[in-house]
Amino acid sequence: MKVGILTGGGDCPGLNAVIRAVAKSLMLQCGATVIGIEDGFLGLIERRTRELSYKDVSGILSRGGTILGTHNKANPFAYFGRDGEDVSAEVKGYCDELGLDCVVALGGDGTMSICHRLQQMGLNIVGVPKTIDNDLMQTDRTFGFDTAVTIATDALDRLQTTGQSHSRVMILETMGRYAGWIALHAGIAGGADVILLPEIPFTVEEVARVCQAREDRQRFTIICVAEGATAEDGKMVVRERIDNSPDPLRLGGVANWLKAELSEHISSEIRTVVLGHVQRGGPPTAYDRVLATSFGTMAASLVARKEFGRMVALQEQRMTSVALEEVANLTRTVPPDAMGVLAAAAVGTSFGAPKMHLDPAQLPEGKRLS
Ligand SMILES: Nc1ncnc2c1ncn2[C@@H]1O[C@H](COP(=O)(O)OP(=O)(O)O)[C@@H](O)[C@H]1O
Ligand SMILES: O=P(O)(O)OC[C@H]1O[C@](O)(COP(=O)(O)O)[C@@H](O)[C@@H]1O
Ligand SMILES: [Mg+2]
Numbered sequence: 552m553k554v555g556i557l558t559g560g561g562d563c564p565g566l567n568a569v570i571r572a573v574a575k576s577l578m579l580q581c582g583a584t585v586i587g588i589e590d591g592f593l594g595l596i597e598r599r600t601r602e603l604s605y606k607d608v609s610g611i612l613s614r615g616g617t618i619l620g621t622h623n624k625a626n627p628f629a630y631f632g633r634d635g636e637d638v639s640a641e642v643k644g645y646c647d648e649l650g651l652d653c654v655v656a657l658g659g660d661g662t663m664s665i666c667h668r669l670q671q672m673g674l675n676i677v678g679v680p681k682t683i684d685n686d687l688m689q690t691d692r693t694f695g696f697d698t699a700v701t702i703a704t705d706a707l708d709r710l711q712t713t714g715q716s717h718s719r720v721m722i723l724e725t726m727g728r729y730a731g732w733i734a735l736h737a738g739i740a741g742g743a744d745v746i747l748l749p750e751i752p753f754t755v756e757e758v759a760r761v762c763q764a765r766e767d768r769q770r771f772t773i774i775c776v777a778e779g780a781t782a783e784d785g786k787m788v789v790r791e792r793i794d795n796s797p798d799p800l801r802l803g804g805v806a807n808w809l810k811a812e813l814s815e816h817i818s819s820e821i822r823t824v825v826l827g828h829v830q831r832g833g834p835p836t837a838y839d840r841v842l843a844t845s846f847g848t849m850a851a852s853l854v855a856r857k858e859f860g861r862m863v864a865l866q867e868q869r870m871t872s873v874a875l876e877e878v879a880n881l882t883r884t885v886p887p888d889a890m891g892v893l894a895a896a897a898v899g900t901s902f903g904a905p906k907m908h909l910d911p912a913q914l915p916e917g918k919r920l921s
Pocket of ligand 3: 560659660661682684
């Protein structure tokens with residue numbers, strides 16, 4: 552058996568742990584040959600692959616990034632290198648030439664959308680859900696999320712002591728694209744006074760009101776804002792536009808926008824931190840290593856059983872798999888009545904939404920944590 556493996560989209564902690572788990576279990580259980588595909592789908596387009604030995608995938612469990620390299624613009628259905636040409640037939644032809652029985656693709660919503668289309672063309676694919684954003688459908692968790700939340704929480708802890716010392720408003724901007732999972736979980740874990748999410752439109756006036764109230768009492772305020780958070784009457788703040796991409800926007804900058812708006816309403820000094828790629832680098836947490844190893848071995852089992860066209864998933868703490876079509880072209884955002892939102896609101900955290908009222912009779916029982 553010959554199996555290709557690639558990592559697509561933005562990198563995240565745990566990619567190497569999955570590569571190790573997929574490759575080792577396929578080699579040990581099935582005697583498979585494992586082919587590493589370089590730089591995501593770009594490696595299939597540009598014909599850059601190499602055989603991985605057992606030694607290649609040893610000692611990488613705790614290493615951040617990906618030994619294979621990744622790419623978040625390479626799309627076989629709209630190849631940027633040839634004016635957006637569809638080169639998917641060439642990609643399929645190259646996989647056939649290599650004699651691959653299956654490609655295991657580690658990626659997020661974008662990668663799974665590509666995988667679904669390649670599967671429909673007859674290429675056997677097994678997907679593994681990666682992303683710090685935790686925004687993939689049909690899985691309670693993606694690996695990388697726990698590490699990003701841990702890093703953002705540590706940042707909030709540090710901002711709190713310096714913010715408190717200077718009586719300042721400290722704003723931390725997290726990643727997450729159109730989903731607020733990182734900001735929500737880090738905000739809860741770091742005890743933020745205000746959490747701003749793309750899913751709950753805020754008003755500057757309400758955020759200012761919270762800061763003012765705290766100026767008179769605690770004298771400092773910690774705000775955790777997701778990069779996709781939007782004011783009720785505003786637009787998302789875009790950092791960069793990447794042409795030839797189905798998702799051409801790179802978000803970023805909302806913290807500085809909010810600082811400028813807030814400074815008109817409050818007298819405290821305001822400082823901002825855009826955490827950026829720090830939350831995507833470095834070693835995975837123990838949780839992400841366990842999740843990545845479980846996902847990787849589950850993916851290898853699907854390959855061995857020839858159950859293609861599926862993505863491994865965690866549902867209700869159990870390992871399972873779902874059809875790629877249930878994941879492709881979808882984004883899992885934070886439901887406004889998510890457990891985290893209820894819990895944060897119940898302990899007095901503001902979401903910057905003036906009309907948001909918590910019904911004390913609403914039972915959190917049965918709500919999903921993420
Ligand atoms: N809905 C989509 N359909 C097809 N390709 C997509 C879609 N969304 C994103 N892509 C492409 O998938 C690739 C990876 O997407 P990206 O969002 O960067 O990473 P991830 O796989 O982590 O979500 C990029 O080439 C992007 O252009
Ligand atoms: O590395 P880039 O191109 O600046 O992209 C930043 C984006 O990638 C992420 O870090 C991860 O997203 P993906 O998992 O979809 O690649 C987002 O949170 C962020 O908006
Ligand atoms: Mg994505």
